[in-house]
Each structure stands twice: as C-alpha cells, then as structure tokens.
Amino acid sequence: MQIEIVTIGDELLLGFTIDTNGAYLARELAKHGITVARRTSVGDGAEDIAHAVGESLERTGAVITTGGLGPTSDDLTKPSIAHLFGRAMYEDADVVASLHRRWKALGRTGEIPRSNLQQALIPVGAEILVNAHGTAPGIWLADERGRWVAMLPGVPREMRGLFADELLPRLRGRMDGPATVVRSSTIRTTGIAESALSDRIRALSALDLEGLGLAYLPGWEGVDLRLTARGLPPDTADARLARVAAQLQVTAGEYTYGTGDADLAAGVLAALRAAGQRIAVAESCTGGLLGARLTAVPGSSDVMLGGIIAYHNDVKMSALGVRAETLAAHGAVSEATALEMARGARRALGASVGVSITGIAGPDGGTPEKPVGTVCIACDMDGASKSFRAMMIGDRGEVRQRSAQSALSLVRRMLLGTA
C-alpha cells in the first residue's frame, strides 16, 4: 500500500514549525508495511490545499493530511477537500454534543463560541474519527473509486492519538495480503570508537545481515547501531532483527548498554540498586549535568544521594577536601584532582560510590598541554579507584554532555568489573 502525506500550515512554509508530524507518520506507517511515496507541505490557502491533495490523490489514491482542522478562519482543510470530492458540509449533531460536553467539562460558562462549532462541520458521507485528546475530530473521506483522504489535526498529541486509535485500524483493514514492512532495531554502545566497533563487527564471521541494513550512528551518547529490515514480512523482519541484534550486543560486549532509546543513567541506577550501592557526584565543568542526568530518572532517590558542584577551586578544597598541593602540582584538570573529588563526594555525602568530572569545556581556558575538551573523570568505589583523561570533541555543550556520559560509563564498567 502506497500513500502520501500532506502537512498543512503557513508556519511550515515559513519554517516556524518543524514538521515532526510528517516524520512521525512516516515512521509509524513504515513499521506497519505502508510505503510513504511522497511528503508535501503546503500553506493554509484553500486552493493550495486542494491542489496538493488532489495531485497526491492522482498518484496514490491514498492521502493523510495533518493540520487545518481547528476553529479559526485559517482552518480550511475540511472545506477544501470536501470541494475536491464534490461534497457539501453539514453540522454533525454528535460532534456538536461532544463539543458542548467538553466546554462544560473544562468549567467554562456561557455560550460556546460560534467558531468552536465550526469544528462540527463535516463533509457529507465522511466518517468521523473520534478525537479522545482534543476538540477537532478527524475525518475519513472516500470517493466511489475507493480513493480516500484521512484528515488529522495538527496538534502532535492529538494527531498521534487519532492515528493510533482510529486511522491505523482502518488502514490495516484495507491491506490486502501479507505486507512487507520497514522495521528497525537500535543497539546502544558507549565508550568504544566507531572504527573499533566496526572492526569487531566485521570480524564476526557468523553475522548474517541478509535483508537487513546496518548503520553506525555516532553521537555524544556513544555509537548507536541501527539495524533496518526492509521488504520483509513482519514476523520475518522481527525474528531477523532480534537474532542479529542479540549477536551485535554480544559482539559489542561491555560497551553495549541497552536497546531502543535506553538511557545510560537509568542503567547505572539499576546496576547500583542491584549492587546495594549509593552514589554521590562531584562536578566541575559539567556543573550539575551529571546529577541532572541521574535525577531525571524517576525513582532515583533510593540510590542517588546528591553531590557537590565544585565549579570554583575554593569549593573543590572546602567542600570536597581536594588538597591545595594537588591543585598546585597537577592543576584542577588532572586525574589526581578528579580522584580526590570522587573520594571527597563519597565521604561528604556518606555514599559508597563517588564519581567526578573536571575539565575544560571551552570555548576559552585551553592551554597547549590541556586544550579545550580535556576532561578527567574518576570513580571511587569500595576502596577501588579508577580515573582517566580524555579529549572530548565538539562545542561546550557537547563536551559537557560527552563528559557526563563517560562518567556514567565508568561507573557502569566498574560495577561490571570491566573498567
């Protein structure tokens, strides 16, 4: 099944809005074996909408639109497409009733504004896609030749709900025969370079990528491996993805920390919890980012005690007990200072694990010996300590993000016994 997506709104043509709706629909449709042949964005003008949707209908006979269903005078999706299909509009009593119910449920008094009721105007012969997440209903409109347009609202939350609840079941009912799908699976790694990872994977003689594509996606969190199955039936795709993903996880070994959108901080917290450990952080150049990563995870409070943001050297000494001699002999950005910071955080907060970051995030502050991007990270745990110095690439924000990720990775590998 081939379809086209038409996203509607002047904001898209002015670049004020990024078209995340189109990307979402494309991803979901591919997952279910529906091919998106083209995506188009047009403005709010009635003619522009009718032309774009009409052309898409000519090509594929199947179109999903988003946007232009609201109560304002700019919202012309329904009348333009009704006109294209040669249909009149009527005010639907059920939709009017639900608009009144919602008006009351929101605690509003007085008459419902006339403009709100515009949302109850429906093309004759259309089916209503009930919007459980907002006021504007979606519309399913088909002609006698079986060509159809599904109109979804532009608010992402509403669009996603309507797609899943109302549209996807209809599309599934129309698919004839066993579909082939595009599905993907992501394995997340950190602490290993793309080249080293690819060497490991190339050496894997048992790896059978038949029907699957493998992409290396490097970023500040590490290197993600994305496997994509195209042109396979759903069950075959899922089975091959699962088999090869498992192989890749074994191959990446201790550098793999999860699949999909797994978060390293959540993994570290789970490992700490399992080991009965409690953690404290000591942060200089990241200034709280590592603490923020750990506490972003719901339920982290049983394992994460807190930490010291020691941005100024005086604080490294007073709050963490870093010795003046260490700072004088090695500098604030040194493994020696990082180790004393990690121990200091552990001691000051009564934690069993201390982890620290000190570095030069830039853009200023670099020297020939310690250029911008130089970061020292240490972890102190059960009497054992590890530290390392690394060069983080990227701008200030990226250096900080990479540093926090590397610190989490060190804690994880120490817990695993592979640091």
Add this chain to the structure above:
Amino acid sequence: MQIEIVTIGDELLLGFTIDTNGAYLARELAKHGITVARRTSVGDGAEDIAHAVGESLERTGAVITTGGLGPTSDDLTKPSIAHLFGRAMYEDADVVASLHRRWKALGRTGEIPRSNLQQALIPVGAEILVNAHGTAPGIWLADERGRWVAMLPGVPREMRGLFADELLPRLRGRMDGPATVVRSSTIRTTGIAESALSDRIRALSALDLEGLGLAYLPGWEGVDLRLTARGLPPDTADARLARVAAQLQVTAGEYTYGTGDADLAAGVLAALRAAGQRIAVAESCTGGLLGARLTAVPGSSDVMLGGIIAYHNDVKMSALGVRAETLAAHGAVSEATALEMARGARRALGASVGVSITGIAGPDGGTPEKPVGTVCIACDMDGASKSFRAMMIGDRGEVRQRSAQSALSLVRRMLLGTA
C-alpha cells in the same frame, strides 16, 4: 519571487530523519522576501526525484533541492535533474583537483576512491556552488526559459554554508524591484501567565499592530511573544518590529528578560556580575539542572561558585545545615526548608547569593496536600530572603525545567528589586 523546496532521501520517507533543512531554508528565504510555495520530500529514486522536481518547476520555475549529492550510489540528484533538463554530465577538472586537495589535507594516502570522484560529475552548462564546508559541491542549473534548480547537499552544516555563501547572493540578484519580506521578532517573558500578559497588552491603547501579527507562545521557559511582519518592505518591517517590540518589552516590564533566543541564565549571570555578587545553588528535585543551566553559559566561573545537590534529606541536613525540626515540622518540600537550603548553600560555599529548589517532580511522591508539581523555591541575598511555593505543570522533565527557570527568575527579580 516564489520558489519550491524539494528535500531528497529515503530516510525522510521512513521518518528516520526530521526535515530540519526544509525548515531552515523556508525561514531564511522568508526573511529575505522569497515566498516558499510548497515543500516536498521524496525518496532517493531517480524517477521520484525527476517527477517531484519537474512538477515543482512547472509551478514556480524555481526550485531548491537538498540531499543526494554525496559519493554513494544512492546519490542520484544530479543525474536525475540533468536528465530532466536534457543535459549530459562531465567530470569537472576544478572539482577533481579540489577533491584531491581535500583528500591530502585530511592526511589520507593512496588513490582517491572512484566513488568520491563521482562528486565531480557536473551537468553540462551548470554553475558550481563552491562548498567550503565539505566535499560535495552544490549545483546551479538553469534552462533557456530562465527556470532553475539549485542543488544543495543534505548535511545541514554544509547546506547552510552553501546557502549563505553561494545561493542567497544569486537569489538576491534575481529579485526584481523592492521585495516584501516575512520577518519576526521574539520578546521573552517569564513568571507571568499568558492571560495576565495578554490583559496587559490589550490595555495598551498606544499599541499599533498594523501589518504585524502577535502570537503568544507558552512553554517551560515562560511565554514568548512573537511579532511577525508579513508583506512589508524590509526596512518598514524592521522599523515596525523594533518599535512594537520595544513597546511590548516596556509593557511586560520586569517579566521580560530578553529578545530572540536570549537565555535567562545568561541574563542572571550578567546581572550578578554587574552587582558584584557570587552565587551558589542548593538543589533537591532538580538534582543539578539549575547548576547545569548556569554553567552552560561560557565564562560563568567568575560568578558561579558551585552548589550542593541535596537529593536525599540527610544531605540537606549534613551539607546544607537544614534543621531536623524544620524537616519534621514542614516537610522537605516547604518554603521553610527551601529558605534553609538557600542560606546553607550560601554559607557552605562562601557565596553572597544562595538559591534553592525543593519539590515533587513526579510521577510518584505526591500527596493530597502536596501533589506532584509542588515546588518551593527560595533565594537568600544580602540578608534579604524570598521564597514561594508554586504548582508546576507537565511531566517530570517539564516540572524540573520550569523549577530551574523559576529559580533563575526569582534571583533576577531580587537583583532588580522587583521580587
């Protein structure tokens, strides 16, 4: 001048990539008085590219494409469009030379791969748009009727560089007569509700929005006011935007913290610097996020000393000196605790300003008296203290972001004397 944008790549139709290139071009073109009539995304197939570009050319005679210029066999933008224009391709000696230079500059040895040289294939009669940021040159191809296609690479950094350096000057040369533009100006506010802000602005009798649109954009940072000028000559647009933006800034008063993409943390740091103050943070539910906001600003180290992440109540007592009686009587999420945290951070770090956050970010931990989203914020400065309790809406991440922003806003208003 009307143009269309065609972005090319299978990843766009699979939803793996969000089309930020199209949004960027749309915004930049509107700023310079060029109307984007439609945006289209197609896959890597030669026929699909030729059809989409051909249809766009029929409508406007002016098309910008992105993507499909690289060295792999998927990169078919140039041959498809050359074919559409009935042009052969030749290997351009200058581009070959520049590819060899780049190959050497990157320290690579041996023969340059044949696939890389594919980037030197140019349609006959095309102009080369020199890519200072990567290997694939852009292409400008026009026919005898004056219709043209500009092909830009898909890598965002390269696309942006080529657009600004090479394409925009050409487009300006082709614009006849005084253009009208779409330009916008954003005023950032925080700490005032959308409805209160709109009441203030509606009461402003001197406000003349002629030719300008005003949008309220609420988010976790506060409410942004976006003024948009459409259909005005550049000088008129800029003058009106500047005049009305100044009026709105005065009207929003102490709640305005900047324009454009101004960052409240940067503003707070500048105000602290001007007042000769140094700050320390004490964070519970935000877990380091406020510290991370402040230290994300380059050069913050002269004003930001650091802080205490007191996620666990023991740390609130041991590191910040919060009294057990305060915790027992008022709870960890209370203005009393927040005040002791702010004072404790100030004292522990030897700062002149202490700011604190304690709250329930959720999803669990709420009670009838203190539901999820309840946050207490305090600031202690020069002997003066302020605290407040607020309900932050949104999920865990949003509650935390809103809390950090509110804490910054409190510091700012205390420095201004308007808290």
